[in-house]
Amino acid sequence: MATLTTPRTNTGHTGLVLGYSSAHPFSTIPLSDRTSVQDLLKALLDPLEPFFSPLKARIRCPGATAVRFDQTASEVEGICRPLWGLACLLAGGGEYRGTQWWIDGIRAGTDPEGPEFWGFPRDNDQRMVEMCPLGFALAVAPTIWEGLSERERENVERWLGNSINEKEMPNTNWLWFRVFANLGLKKRGAKFSQARLDADIEHLNTFYRGDGWSNDGPEGIHQMDYYSSSFAIHFLQLLYAKLAGDEDPERAAEFRKRAQIAALDLAHYYDEEGRSIPFGRSVGYRFAMVSFWGALAYADVELPAPLTWGMVKGIVLRHLRWWQTQHDIWSPSGTLTIGYSYPNMYMSENYNSPGSPYWACLAFICLAVPETHPFWTSPEEDHWTVIPRIKALKHPKHIMSNLGGHCMLLSSGQACSYPMKGTHAKYGSFAYSSAYGYSVPPGLFTLEQYALASQLGFSDDGGEFWKTRRVSKSTLEERPVTGPVLISHWEPFPDVHVTTYLLPPREETPNWHIRVHRISAGREVLTADGSFAISNERALDGRYLDPYNPATYEGTKPRLMGNYDPPTDEAVAPAREGAFAVSLKAGAVGIKALPDEKPGSEERRAVMVNADPNSNLVAARTTIPTLQGVIKKGETVWYVAGIYAKPKGPKEQALDGWDKLPEVPAWLKEEIAKDST
Incomplete structure (x- = not known):
């Protein structure tokens, strides 16, 4: 096991120092009984010793x-x-x-x-x-x-x-x-x-x-x-x-x-x-x-x-x-850091x-x-x-699911009582996953900085600034055959009206959930509809993912471009072909327009967004399969997409469900057809 050094500080205390290959004692305790959990707590408290003030009243x-x-x-x-x-x-x-x-x-x-x-x-x-x-x-x-x-x-x-x-x-x-x-x-x-x-x-x-x-x-x-x-x-x-x-x-x-x-x-x-x-x-x-x-x-x-x-x-x-x-949650001295799976100030609140x-x-x-x-x-x-794999929760307005290898919730209607940093991502995203976490914006300029994982963004200035769902009016409904659905109404701009439908996975397509937006635009807007974010590090050497290689079972489709690289044909695909990313570290995620989609004068396209680092809670480097579109002023469109997620498992099975599309329920097809005519 890696060694740890405990130098004496100028206060006379000893402190833990985690080096390049060190493991925190917290991570080395086999948990089985009460005594082992006591030891776990002590491993958490011990590194605080050097940081007490002289009279012990404060810890810095x-x-x-x-x-x-x-x-x-x-x-x-x-x-x-x-x-x-x-x-x-x-x-x-x-x-x-x-x-x-x-x-x-x-x-x-x-x-x-x-x-x-x-x-x-x-x-x-x-x-x-x-x-x-x-x-x-x-x-x-x-x-x-x-x-x-x-x-x-x-x-x-x-x-x-x-x-x-x-x-x-x-x-x-x-x-x-x-x-x-x-x-x-x-x-x-x-x-x-x-x-x-x-x-x-x-x-x-x-x-x-x-x-x-x-x-x-x-x-x-x-x-x-x-x-x-x-x-x-x-x-x-x-x-x-x-x-x-x-x-x-x-x-x-x-x-x-x-x-x-x-x-x-x-x-x-x-x-x-x-x-x-x-x-x-x-x-x-x-x-x-x-x-x-x-x-x-x-x-x-x-x-x-x-x-x-x-x-x-x-x-x-x-x-x-x-x-x-989660070995990256510690400071070099062994104390907990601000962050989630690694130190991250972007996701913190102003009281952390x-x-x-x-x-x-x-x-x-x-x-x-x-x-x-x-x-x-x-x-x-x-x-x-013993508990059901799908359950609708009335009061938080969540639809919970545990199909396809992770727990996930679909959410509508919640919002923080004040507009804290990243509040639209923390409460307004469409889906939250135990495997993929959520993403927050590390900056407010261009799509890469907004990192719109499980969000629909709108821009009316050519893609520099984006607005997403933060506050919405929502209902949780039970529909025949298909079960629970969340329906929310929200306005990114005063003259852009959105109704979003969220449907959980089903047993026959456990790695897909369905996201549908009816959008009526009073101005021309760009749109960006993101799937979950996934680790953007190839297993071989930690470099960014290459184009998908069936021989290694890893990569993206279409090609992932650098943030400042000029776009190429390889970096764009039709929305109905979709975009996906496969990581040997984290599994596969993707998004694809379903046959029921009714765009306006322009079809959407599938791209990979190279999200800015440290935007995601779980992985520091991520990419987000995304469908991008343009809605002209006065148009009403129906964006109908399937969002794919299959967390880490046998590498050859990561895309097993990608070509088996989820079925849009009949009642929703009727609403789309009626509205489109």
């Missing part, structure tokens, strides 16, 4: 990136977010050599007269977020409170309770953070506000939409991503049910009931390899995406049939094992500090579950043996 993780809040708050994130993992470890009876670091840090950080005081929060302050893991830690790990003097406990009371209860907070999942600040103090017999705690929970209940699902915000916002499940709402509801259930049995029972119902939906977001489907914001929290499942066990939820504890354990451990294979990724420690809630619980004693099982 590598990476001098700025966020929308101040540097002190960024470093408070650095120390508080790992508390999720440490507190779970201690709550389950585990031990960690660095526990005293956090006790010392809490002491120094809450001392208003000390040099490393965290500062009292202002309205809507990021410090409020970090009060949540601190409150949880106080609630479940008494050793932290016991390590403080009476005066130091009063400082914690003042910083954690009084300050947050007097300030304004965003009308979102943040309200749960104030609940846990108060709950932690309550558990330790300290001063807290029961009235504020109750009022916040009652307001948070207004976010509930039914069938187990809560929205991340009030009416007028449709945002149901991982914050609705593992990052915040469901996760914290379950922790509350466990910690406050004896005093508040009615709410605890309701929260457990919601989780029971939601579990049968949320199981569809995790594939057999352990990958989750990246969707929405904050996916840089990585393995936090699986924390809901450990929280079910922690809160003593009775699982809904047909799920078993072996299946829940399998979801969690397979997910952690998959992250163990270098310490932000440690919200991933939510995944270790399973360590607070007793070793005698069936979560730990059951053998791992595969939940896909």
